[in-house]
Amino acid sequence: MKKKKMTTAFGKPVGDDINSQTAGAKGPILVQDMHLVEKLSHFDRERIPERVVHAKGAGAYGYFEVTADITKYTKAAFLSKIGKKTDLFVRFSTVGGEKGSADAERDPRGFAIKFYTEEGNYDLVGNNTPVFFIRDPMKFPDFIHTQKRNPATNLKDPDMFWDFLSLTPESIHQVTILFSDRGTPATFRHMNGYSSHTYKWYNEKGEYVWVQYHFKTDQGSKTMTASEANAMCAKDPDHATRDLHESIEKGDYPSWTLEMQILTPEQAKDFRWDLFDITKVWPHSEVPPITIGKMVLNKNPENYFAEVEQSAFCPSNFVPGIAASPDKMLQGRIFSYHDTHIHRLGTNYQLIPVNMPKNAPELNYQRDGAMRVDNGGGSGPNYWPNSFGGPSPDESALEPPLPIEGSATEHAYALVDDDFVQAGNLYRNVMSDQDRANLIGNITGHLGGAQKRIQLRQAAIFYKADKDYGTRVAKGLGLDIAEVEKLAAMDQPERVKATAS
Known part of the structure; x- marks a missing residue:
């Protein structure tokens, strides 16, 4: 094999990569040693800012294959015929922890997919849970702060965590899922992924439907109990990252079946639940899912930093046939992710490269800026309209209009009692006795670190979802059941006032 010659970043051969240039054998070092300066300055900048959320993750390449005819619902080209395959990249992640956190910590898991379609990249940013903690992006920075570290102590803080959640009853559904065993998936390969948000699909005729993935x-x-997860955190903090890489490396390619829930605008009019509230699910008994395709992961990244750390997913990346809904959290994410x-x-x-629309070249008038590494549009015009052959808009890419009406103001959510129904149904009708026992144990173990007034407020929220749920949490914390019941009977402002100090 021919020996490779070391060079600087600009191709100059390097004669010595062990010893710095110095004034005499003992120094000092000379600033003219540009190989040393380049090497150190690049090293100083090797770490880009970690993601504020979803900091730790693992990724892989694969493909999506269509298995059903859905052209009556969407004109998206990559979904246009049975058997069609589209390359993709997926990143799984934990949400609240830093890059050095353990894969087995109790935390939602990110489930982000980048489809490299012939009409540009389509990014679907989801989680391993079908709902979320909040429904308005105004609350998002505050929510994430409470999941991170106390600004004074730099420690995880149960008071912060539960204070916010107990003041945000809409979180009850996601909290119930998170503190069940579903809160700690066994691996990335053994968990489901959900869009959580509602999206709009539209066909060639301009007819649209509402969908969830x-x-x-x-x-x-497969999931882990709290004790199993704690043991795994100690044994192998990177177990899920390792499992994904090793399974693909040995040819055991993980796959997922894509099911869609679909509602026409007519069906949506009489639907019991708010279609655009991310704290709610569409019950399968009311909207049966249909199977439309399969996702397979069959290739590991060659370089983690280049392909996983630098991968970037934007909910604003749509293709013709797929569009946003009025979901407030989705609307906020459309701005925030790109930003x-x-x-x-x-x-x-x-x-x-991992973010490039490799099957649809970028053609627009955005120019220049840091790290413009292509030809920057060459000698072509950098404005529109122009008469010099530059790219022009295509009216067929427009989505059908969505009628909007109402006053422009800050609208509070009206049906607050809805917040407790689905969480209660999940506790009563879906969980087994063992699931409920594990849930109560996980909650009391964590909530027990918060102040009593916060414990009372949160227990009252569990009680509103289900009497047995709240009672068992209260008993586990040693709280007065009568006091919890009294708080549960109050509306939110009264409950907050009663537990203010």
């Missing part, structure tokens, strides 16, 4: 693991859903990628990776992050 469910990626069901073909490996079987944070510009901060973290730079204004031209779409030119990083």
